[in-house]
Amino acid sequence: MFRGKSRIAAVALALMTLAACRQKMANQPRYDPYEPSNFFADGMSARPRIEGTVARGEISNNPFLDTGKINGQIGDGFPMAVTREVIDRGHSRFDIYCAQCHGRVGNGMGMIPARGYRRPPSFHTDKLRTAPTGHFFDVMTNGFGAMPPYRTMINPQDRWAIIAYIRALQLSQNANAADLTSEQRAQLDAPAATGEGHGAAAEGAHH
Numbered sequence: 001m002f003r004g005k006s007r008i009a010a011v012a013l014a015l016m017t018l019a020a021c022r023q024k025m026a027n028q029p030r031y032d033p034y035e036p037s038n039f040f041a042d043g044m045s046a047r048p049r050i051e052g053t054v055a056r057g058e059i060s061n062n063p064f065l066d067t068g069k070i071n072g073q074i075g076d077g078f079p080m081a082v083t084r085e086v087i088d089r090g091h092s093r094f095d096i097y098c099a100q101c102h103g104r105v106g107n108g109m110g111m112i113p114a115r116g117y118r119r120p121p122s123f124h125t126d127k128l129r130t131a132p133t134g135h136f137f138d139v140m141t142n143g144f145g146a147m148p149p150y151r152t153m154i155n156p157q158d159r160w161a162i163i164a165y166i167r168a169l170q171l172s173q174n175a176n177a178a179d180l181t182s183e184q185r186a187q188l189d190a191p192a193a194t195g196e197g198h199g200a201a202a203e204g205a206h207h
């Protein structure tokens with residue numbers, strides 16, 4: 001009887017010791033994200049970031065990649081290789097972050113302007129076709145007129161991927177048959193090779 005009791009006591013003691021170990025980390029006072037606090041005058045528990053500080057891993061040491069600028073001037077081209085994966089990534093980001101205003105094909109006919117927001121310009125104008133890639137990066141980073149900035153929502157790599165996709169969209173609306181290889185052109189011509197008009201249509205497409 002007595003031995004039984006002491007065994008229970010020993011087990012209870014062991015459990016308490018284990019619980020104490022757990023307590024140290026998990027149950028210490030702490031704030032949950034966005035939990036209010038009356039310790040700071042602004043009522044928030046989290047402190048704002050000190051101006052000019054940069055989180056580890058946040059910048060790449062490649063100023064063009066991080067800012068779209070080269071020596072302070074808007075740059076052109078891409079800071080990385082534009083692969084199929086990059087364009088696909090840009091496609092999904094564009095559909096999430098841009099298409100609601102700019103439209104899925106970038107013609108400015110998104111749902112938000114249809115409901116009264118300022119209508120964005122089409123990407124299929126000479127002005128935006130010839131605008132350097134760094135301009136698009138800058139618009140996404142800092143906003144442009146009525147368009148808000150997206151730098152806190154879209155990281156620099158994804159901003160570049162979106163630009164690659166915008167370039168693909170621009171090409172899709174402004175392609176020239178002369179840009180194709182002869183095999184691609186043969187493919188393009190093949191389904192039309194049915195009637196009299198084929199020759200003339202192909203001529204027209206070649207400009």
Ligand code: HEC
Pocket residue numbers: 094097098099100101102112117118119120121135136139140144145146147148150154162
């Ligand atoms: C909430 C709607 C909205 C969203 C979302 C939006 N834009 Fe815009 N965008 C606009 C409007 C409106 C303008 C025109 C602003 C003006 O002229 O005041 C504009 C202008 C632009 C321009 C043209 C700048 C120029 O030189 O004329 C570019 C490029 C652009 N946006 C890119 C993007 C990209 C890329 C995204 C996605 C990351 C995006 N926008 C998301 C509304 C939006």
